[in-house]
Amino acid sequence: CEHALKDLYGYNGKLPEVSPIVVPCVNSLSEIELLYAALKGKKVTVYKCEKLRSDCIKIASQTLKAFGFDGIEVAGFDGVGKSKGKVPKLNKKIAEWRTKNFKNKREAWFALCSLLKEEFALVEDKFENEQFGMLEIANCTLCQTCTFFCPSGAIRRDVEKGLLFFTHALCFACGLCEKACPEGAIVLKKVLDFSRLSEEAIYQVEMIHCPACGKPHISRPAYEKLSKVVGKNSMLFCPECRPRIILEAAYEEIVKGREAEGKEEKEGETGGKE
Structure with missing residues (x-):
């Protein structure tokens, strides 16, 4: 990064034959940029400074390690260019990957992992990582x-x-x-x-199916829990059928009530005699 360039002043060693990429801050890079270079067959060395965060480097390194590669490292100037790690080379697949639109960097990373899975066997699966x-x-x-x-x-x-x-x-x-x-x-x-x-x-x-339309609408555990509060019959029906069932039940109650009232009036007029 630009901050680390100051370390070049007074450096007496021989600079390695590498293709340097200078960015305002290495922390602005993600695992995507690091893996992109590695999957094109380039060994990647990140020059460390006191402000360097290692989250993205850890993800990129673990991704390669899972498939038997180790072409990403963090080093000082003395270690730059001396890596003996091996990297995959998926130039054609990477070119296809670049044409796709991803919602975020995690989806892009997932797609890169899929490319690796298509070409290489998984040699190590589990890693400690706070980001997953x-x-x-x-x-x-x-x-x-x-x-x-x-x-x-x-x-x-x-x-x-x-x-x-x-x-x-x-x-x-x-x-x-x-x-x-x-x-x-x-x-x-x-x-x-x-x-x-x-x-x-x-x-x-297990899902509960609506008795009226047959649609699954509530899980058995949720039904058992809620039915204790609102009653089992009302929870059996889905939200779409429930208002109609309640209205029909209310209508039936009204009809029964009026029939009962009519019967009482009739009995009153006849004195209870037919």
């Missing part, structure tokens, strides 16, 4: 609170099948889902697992 989360679920009612709070879209609910899906690659371990869950059903563990990056079903519950 894995969910453990228990006693979930499929209420959808976690899906509303997840800022990265890593959690998805399928009401038809009663499934909760999770995409590990998109989770950046913010912990909002764990804090927001009304059932306390979520435990977030910070880990990067390359064997489970893609979307997978992590929980399944």
Whole structure:
């Protein structure tokens, strides 16, 4: 970075034959830029300074290490250009990757991992990393609170099948889902697992089907919990059918009431004699 250039003054060693890229601050780079160079067959050395943060370097290094490569390192000027690490070379696939539009850098990173998986076997799967989360679920009612709070879209609910899906690659371990869950059903563990990056079903519950239209609309655990408060019959029906069922029931009560009133009036007129 520009800040580290001052170290060149007074440097007596022989500068290595490298292609230097100077940026205002190395911290402005992400794992995407580092991996992009590495996947084009270039060994990457980041010159360290006291302001260097290692999050993106750690992610990029672990990504390569998972597939048996180690072409990204942090070093001083004495170590620049001396790396013996090996890097993959996916020039054609990288060119195709560049033509795609991604919502954010995590999706772009996930796509790079997919390219590596297509070409190379996974040699190491789990790494300690504070930037990734894995969910453990228990006693979930499929209420959808976690899906509303997840800022990265890593959690998805399928009401038809009663499934909760999770995409590990998109989770950046913010912990909002764990804090927001009304059932306390979520435990977030910070880990990067390359064997489970893609979307997978992590929980399944039985769904209650509406007696009127047959549509699944509430999970069995949620039904059992809410029916204690509002009554079982009203919770059986889906939100679309519930108003109609309630209205029909109310109408029947009105009709029965009027029939009873008419019968009483008739009995009063005849003195109860037919």
